[in-house]
Amino acid sequence: MTSLTLFSPAGAVPKADAVKRAAKRLAQLGFEVAIDADALSRQQRFAGDDAARLTALHRIADAAPSVALATRGGYGLTRLLDQIDWSRIASSIERGTRWVGYSDLTALQNGLIARHKGLAMWSGPLACDDFGRTEADGGVDEITRDCFVEAMSGALEAVGFRETTGGFDGLEARGRLWGGNLTVLCSLLGTPHWPKVRGGLLFLEDVNEHPYRVERMLLQLQQAGVIDNQAAVLLGDFSGAAKTPNDRGYGLKDAIAALRACTKTPVLTGLPFGHVRTKVCLPVGGTVELYVQGREAILGWQSDPRLAHVHEHGDDCGPDCGPDCGHDHAHH
């Protein structure tokens, strides 16, 4: 049995039911689930006060379960960054812990890269947002679930997706995978928690941010010299923001065009990641390789060689197969 601990490093869990549902589903998937003592704690909008959340992080690092899965994001890790004992977190990873989450977890994941290059956490689902959904709300997404299970077993060594812009046929890139939520990542700029990755593959997503705000952050990364120094940028989902009459047609495509106009770095779109139901697991901090053939992109990495397996693009499904081939592509 693979041990898995649910913990809450940021926002409070509004309803314990979602955690219970997630724990039950994860148990059915074969995980030995534990719920951290403070996973359901609450202080204002936080999952316990700063000391409680910091202590929980260190407690889980010391216990080093196979999987440390956050219940949810929200906001809260920023308050802890200066006090986290990063060597304890790093040690847990060296002992085999896979830390998983997204959104506010971006701060933890990239803060680790800032100190311990070569160690990876996992950008992937959150217990409440993904495994805690009611059946009435559609339950857990199958691709999200399967990708998570494979990643946690060490079997996952690639994800495939349909690139949605085009023009990148033949692109190959190799480097450190980093990034996550754009707003949270930008909130690390200028601080000691910023990972100075050069030649990397930067992936980004965000939710409820108007395209002009997405553009402002992308241009900040460009003006800071970050984008030009990457091998590639991979954009996930950017949804949830309402358009305004004053936009007059301005939208996300223009924000992305504004970035592309000032960099030669390939900016790909369509990565199945973000505040959406279908999200893959990605080894944030790990070294990955990107291959694009036509519109099909594959992001691969070294995994446990005993369990080598390509998710979504198996023996029967070549890299050229399209959205109608019947395989579980994480189309977006």
Add this chain to the structure above:
Amino acid sequence: MTSLTLFSPAGAVPKADAVKRAAKRLAQLGFEVAIDADALSRQQRFAGDDAARLTALHRIADAAPSVALATRGGYGLTRLLDQIDWSRIASSIERGTRWVGYSDLTALQNGLIARHKGLAMWSGPLACDDFGRTEADGGVDEITRDCFVEAMSGALEAVGFRETTGGFDGLEARGRLWGGNLTVLCSLLGTPHWPKVRGGLLFLEDVNEHPYRVERMLLQLQQAGVIDNQAAVLLGDFSGAAKTPNDRGYGLKDAIAALRACTKTPVLTGLPFGHVRTKVCLPVGGTVELYVQGREAILGWQSDPRLAHVHEHGDDCGPDCGPDCGHDHAHH
């Protein structure tokens, strides 16, 4: 007559009427008003494409009117920062131009400080937002208007306000005044447009940002070493964001407390500045002095000595006068 040019460096003006009203009011105040050729231009959400807005900035700098007042903020200066000819802007200031605005103008104002320490622009009203209000919408705020007129004449050399936290009696600080809109300022972090001010007085405001987002940005500035290196922080207005049930009492006071918990720098509140009707004019980039006596704070600077005059705290109104003294304190 004092020449004044209205220009649009960022968002498009939705309705020309507001510009016309502003021009009329400003003329009545004694300004010789000109409207830049592209002030009413439009491309999507922008006041003309990037080339048009950049050209307008340089055109105004070269013409060097006494006052260059932006019609509105919105979003747009970020796109121009890498291409602005800062020496042309600087030259206009040396020739006497007072550039005025707030919100998105924060990028221009602080980008200038990054290159030309010692030159000041003016954080103050915007033509549409302030002088362009219909009478039905309350017209132009009297304090905003009077403070602007005094500042543009060179007469304004101090603003007074009631500090709203308390505990700063006797505080004196001196340094460069910088800052403005918190989100826009943070979007400069890590870029060449960031002004590396040490020992300064940092003033901040924002609108429609939930307190947790305000906190995240304040903590970013702290973690980046910015806050500890300032003589004082002056917080203006932070309104417009809706509370959520999940806040459970968390609000702006907690965000400010989180900042104060990790710095010894005095963090004052109550500066009458931000996306509110009543806003003072502040020489952003200039050297200012702060004095606090009881709850009354005065922010003063060297002005034209021929016209020396203290706004709101004249001969009949000592620094101890309170909110009920009958004077036009810019209370907030």
